Amino acid sequence: MEFGFAPEDEGFRREARAWLEEHLDAGPPARQDWERALGRGGWIGLGWTEGGYGNRQATLTQQVVWAEEYAHANAPTRSGHIGENLLAPTLIAHGTQEQKARFLPTVARGEELWCQGYSEPGAGSDLAGVRTTAVRDTDTYHITGQKIWTSLAHEADWCFVLARTQPESTRHHGLSFLLVPMDQPGRVEVRPIRQLTGTSEFNEVFFDGAVARAEHLVGGEGNGWHVAMSLLGFERGVSTLAQQIGFAEELGRVVETAVETGAVADPVVRDRIVRQWAELRTMRWNALRTLGGRTDPGAPSVAKLLWGGWHRRLGELAMQVRGAAAAVGPVDWAAAAPYELDAFQHLFLFSRADTIYGGSDEIQRTIIAERVLGLPREPKG
Template sequence: MDLTHAAADQEFRHEVRTWLEENLSGEFAALKGLGGSGRDDEAHDERLAWNRHLAKHGWTCLGWPREYGGRGLSLYQQVIFHEEYARANAPTRVNHLGEELLGPTLIAFGTEEQKQRFLPGIAAVEELWCQGYSEPGAGSDLANVATKARLEGDEWVIDGQKVWTSLAQFAQWIFVVARTEVGSTRHNGLSFLLVPLDQPGVEVRPIVQNTGGAEFNEVYFTGARTKADMIVGEPGKGWGVAMGLLGFERGVSTIGQQVGFERELESVVALARENGSIEDPVIRDRLAKARADLEVMRQNALRGLADLEGGSDSAAGGGAGSIAKLVWSNWHRRLGEIAMEVAGAASLTASAAPYELDEFQSLFLFSRADTIYGGSDEVQRNILAERVLGLPREPKGAGK
């Protein structure tokens, strides 16, 4: 990736910054800072309107090819957009799963008919998607998927349960990893299906978190149906498609995520100055280390993206993706712990009855899950050990 700040890139950054300044006003001004981890269900309808406003003005699907409704921008220009978007404190977009995950997956693995059917609706933010991966017995270890699908005539019939399904209560479609070959185990016999949620065989139950939000859900399939051609890739070969999608999940949007982390760190530093805890040499040292680590994280993320663009790393969640997940999740978790130390005794009580949390308490509670969701630390380390370093596989039952 070329980071020399060419004149065209500087002009693009100015264009993005100016547009956001002019448009995050009026009816959209109150949306600044809304959404995000632990609060992704708040002001959903208002943020949906904002996301459609972005689409109307060409600010969605920036890296997609032009023939599929994107702008075909360079990787660095996509990074610029996500940086400026985060710095403007713009609301979290509601279309991440469609735009950043499923869309690129369909472009890479889908049929032309699937691309023509779904990509326009994603680009225009007219159809929202959620992700049907995790199950009660298959979280970070996705190969343990037990949800089943069988082909009956011209339809797949699906039975099973998914959990921790982000924003399923707002979505119209879900992409589901299901076991379609009887007797298959682990990575074999899985298929990647596109399933409509508005049907009698689907039940969505919100999960209320300890932060008070309910962005996650359980999704139950009882004889749910989708057409036979709503499969991405070949039957029984869905593992490769699912891993390809995870590679897209750790793409350019992570740079914007880190700008958000920077804003959170600044808030913690401001609190430390306000209550005097900045004078504690241990706290001051931890805050300084957090800032240095954040800059290292950014440089590592840019290097990883450059490797992906150059084809020297696996797009299916290889070394760069696993390293990035380990780094940012543990950094963010530590920041939540530092926030509680800075807040001191005040961190132990709710800011208002019956259970209203401040930004630092929400940061602490939600960041406890960072090292679990999206692939736990243990799974990421196994990926690096086995697939990158070539070490022997972990014995079954190890650690039990």
């Protein structure tokens, strides 16, 4: 596969780098302010296949350039990722013209933030086990149920919810994909989940008769499984390359620490470092191959398996090269309590979840086995 950057791509790179330098010069901005700045600059929605919604058009290689420059600039973590990279492509593929006209411009301007209502207690990565219900009453749906591990729900204006609209349906039948406003006091409640890291990126969301307009049903009633699976395919796109640049920077810091502590003298540690480097290069070429269109139905699952396990092993390696110091907090406990984790401690603890969220390793292997290798379906108990 040939994947290179043309002169016009390098011009695009200079423009992106200059814009990022100018807007990050004053220091890290507030998350919502940053989204709107990106929107004003036309940097949201570069990969959308439809223009006219406030986004500039960019080729695939230019999208890669933007993702790389964004990561190299150490720009803020995006709070608009779910709306831009998950909801928008799904609406472009399955939404009505009215839905596109209503929601795409506000995402492109960084004005409305989204979260994803998929996982549930007792179902986890098994989306076919959804129990949240949506009952239609003329021109509205009333949604009742609970979602969990919902990223950014505490900041989001909207949530796309997978709910069961046919009461007697089972598994992937009878599900629908609904767009639900989060600002419904008494009907939508968000509870942050405190993690091992002490932070709360994830949330529980409770729907108690929450209202969604019938015109905000995407893909038709009962067709939610198809829409949801389509969305998951969009989840592993150009942004994975930016993720890998972040991984490379983390690996670089681990190598530096190994040299500082003398851990690099251990041949086992050196072997692990080389393996991490080689696997990261493999992930990059696999991502480029996938973006180039030479892919298969299992490609998203393969990518998730690769990076999830890789990142968790990096967290373990970070602890190993630090030695005993990795297990303790600040020296001055009285002044530091409650203390914050350092970068390596946070990496180790947070990366424990990488093989679970976004579809656990077990689910990804089942997808590959059934949809790619054609193996018999696992019997349901």
